[in-house]
Amino acid sequence: MKRYFTLWLVQLRASLQTSLQYRVDFVVSGAMSLFWLVWQIMPAWMVWRLRPTVAGWTMPEAALVLAWFIFLRGILEGAVQPSILATVEHIRKGTLDFVLIKPADAQFLVSTTKLEPWHVLDLFSGVAVAIFALSRLHHTPHASEIAVAFVLTLASAAMLYAFSILVVSAAFWVVRLDNLIYLFNSVFDAARWPMAVFTGFWRILFTFIIPIIVMTSYPAMALTGALRLRTAAFAVLGAITFVAISRMLWKRAIGHYTSASS
Amino acid sequence: MIQRVLKIYPTLLRIGFAEAVAYRAEFLVWMLSMTLPLVMLAIWSAVAREGAVGGFDTDRFTAYYLATLLVRQLTGSWVVWEMIREVREGTLSMRLLRPIHPLLAHSAESLAGIPLRAAFSIPIAIGALLITSPAHHIHDPVIGLCAVAAFFGAWALNFSISAMVGTLALVFESSIAIWDLYLGMFFLFSGYLVPIALFPPMMGKIARVLPFAYLQSVPVEILTNTFSRTQAFEQLAIQWGYAALGLTCLVFLWQRNIKRFAAYGG
Numbered sequence: 001m002k003r004y005f006t007l008w009l010v011q012l013r014a015s016l017q018t019s020l021q022y023r024v025d026f027v028v029s030g031a032m033s034l035f036w037l038v039w040q041i042m043p044a045w046m047v048w049r050l051r052p053t054v055a056g057w058t059m060p061e062a063a064l065v066l067a068w069f070i071f072l073r074g075i076l077e078g079a080v081q082p083s084i085l086a087t088v089e090h091i092r093k094g095t096l097d098f099v100l101i102k103p104a105d106a107q108f109l110v111s112t113t114k115l116e117p118w119h120v121l122d123l124f125s126g127v128a129v130a131i132f133a134l135s136r137l138h139h140t141p142h143a144s145e146i147a148v149a150f151v152l153t154l155a156s157a158a159m160l161y162a163f164s165i166l167v168v169s170a171a172f173w174v175v176r177l178d179n180l181i182y183l184f185n186s187v188f189d190a191a192r193w194p195m196a197v198f199t200g201f202w203r204i205l206f207t208f209i210i211p212i213i214v215m216t217s218y219p220a221m222a223l224t225g226a227l228r229l230r231t232a233a234f235a236v237l238g239a240i241t242f243v244a245i246s247r248m249l250w251k252r253a254i255g256h257y258t259s260a261s262s
Numbered sequence: 263m264i265q266r267v268l269k270i271y272p273t274l275l276r277i278g279f280a281e282a283v284a285y286r287a288e289f290l291v292w293m294l295s296m297t298l299p300l301v302m303l304a305i306w307s308a309v310a311r312e313g314a315v316g317g318f319d320t321d322r323f324t325a326y327y328l329a330t331l332l333v334r335q336l337t338g339s340w341v342v343w344e345m346i347r348e349v350r351e352g353t354l355s356m357r358l359l360r361p362i363h364p365l366l367a368h369s370a371e372s373l374a375g376i377p378l379r380a381a382f383s384i385p386i387a388i389g390a391l392l393i394t395s396p397a398h399h400i401h402d403p404v405i406g407l408c409a410v411a412a413f414f415g416a417w418a419l420n421f422s423i424s425a426m427v428g429t430l431a432l433v434f435e436s437s438i439a440i441w442d443l444y445l446g447m448f449f450l451f452s453g454y455l456v457p458i459a460l461f462p463p464m465m466g467k468i469a470r471v472l473p474f475a476y477l478q479s480v481p482v483e484i485l486t487n488t489f490s491r492t493q494a495f496e497q498l499a500i501q502w503g504y505a506a507l508g509l510t511c512l513v514f515l516w517q518r519n520i521k522r523f524a525a526y527g528g
Contacts, residue, residue: 039446046456047305047309047456051309054312055309180291183292183294183295186295186298187295190298190301193301193305
């Protein structure tokens with residue numbers, strides 16, 4: 001365990017140094033991140049502009065969900081997807097061999113290869129939107145509420161990660177993958193809306209199969225005390241299941257790997 | 263020149279169709295990634311459940327977003343990804359060797375996908391006709407022809423923009439960031455997420471001037487029978503004007519920048 005921790009620090013340092021070489025990128029991405037923040041808020045604003053509540057959710061409550069969406073997207077684009085894309089490239093070129101022969105777990109190595117540090121700005125934007133929403137709600141969250149929301153956020157990040165590992169595992173079978181990632185992103189986009197707008201089929205799909213409701217609506221509800229503890233426990237259990245499934249599939253996929261170039 | 267193109271083009275279309283069928287799994291993924299209108303329909307239905315907004319009730323929202331889905335599925339273009347990959351991997355050099363203009367070849371590939379897209383889209387269209395009220399269907403055959411023309415206009419405009427950003431890959435390393443920026447503008451201003459009729463008045467006026475509306479909103483509005491004949495003709499003229507402008511800019515941009523191509527790794 002300790003070995004993996006030091007290994008993680010090494011990987012982190014290497015990826016940070018690589019990305020800090022491109023300083024112009026940092027500035028441009030910072031500006032873009034602000035632009036996107038405004039853009040993220042627009043659709044929700046356009047809906048709630050017409051009505052004080054939609055499906056029982058007021059604008060600040062929906063903004064809280066949006067905050068989690070922005071935050072998680074920051075994690076996805078900053079920490080998860082760069083590594084995923086690098087791995088897909090490895091598989092395509094057959095250079096994954098060099099990762100596989102290293103004396104450490106391959107999944108660990110491929111998921112910590114690359115980082116885009118400027119996405120930290122997205123995390124700040126998410127927190128800022130959350131604080132704004134809470135102030136509009138006149139709600140000061142209790143320490144226990146914050147704790148539950150925090151645990152659920154970790155669970156959401158784990159689920160995002162698990163899903164990305166599933167996508168990478170698919171790359172062992174289908175080689176052209178940029179469109180699978182594009183599909184994943186466009187589905188995740190639905191996570192910006194509070195759960196109440198999804199009914200029937202959508203509710204089931206987005207809770208149990210692609211759990212984007214669990215990722216953004218649950219932590220937001222936990223923060224305002226609207227989520228039952230039992231539901232939160234189930235969400236954490238679900239996250240563990242997803243991680244386990246993704247691990248299993250990764251193992252199967254890697255067994256399926258036949259180096260492309262040799 | 264034109265005669266030669268006319269001779270080659272049908273063959274290119276056949277090849278493109280065969281390719282689309284061969285890569286049907288990938289094709290399906292692209293189609294699936296364009297299903298956002300269904301999510302938006304869920305959201306707006308939640309809004310309309312408590313009463314109509316700005317003249318939109320549940321029925322009209324259903325018609326609007328199913329039409330949006332149809333327009334997107336049939337006219338969306340992903341040539342940008344293809345072009346960026348070809349520049350990055352150097353395989354563009356293969357294309358340059360062929361005795362046909364690469365842009366024409368790309369356009370054939372894109373057009374050839376339409377029958378397969380239609381195969382996916384016809385069930386959506388039938389479903390839309392069954393579940394929405396006749397008020398949102400086309401009854402006038404002239405408007406019907408306008409709708410067909412609007413589909414082709416939207417395709418041409420989509421293709422030209424997508425290919426323009428793809429061409430920029432010759433100039434910038436990461437033209438995918440430009441594409442993201444474009445998509446951001448498109449999602450908001452085209453009526454893809456929110457119908458332009460429900461925009462705040464000022465933004466609505468801006469959206470009507472920008473080209474994005476002519477990719478989505480205008481074909482959708484013709485399809486859902488919101489325009490009179492004169493309005494439809496007028497909007498169609500603007501759309502085709504934009505498409506012509508887009509294609510001209512595309513050719514110009516390509517001619518200027520193709521010299522930069524250095525076939526990395528090709």
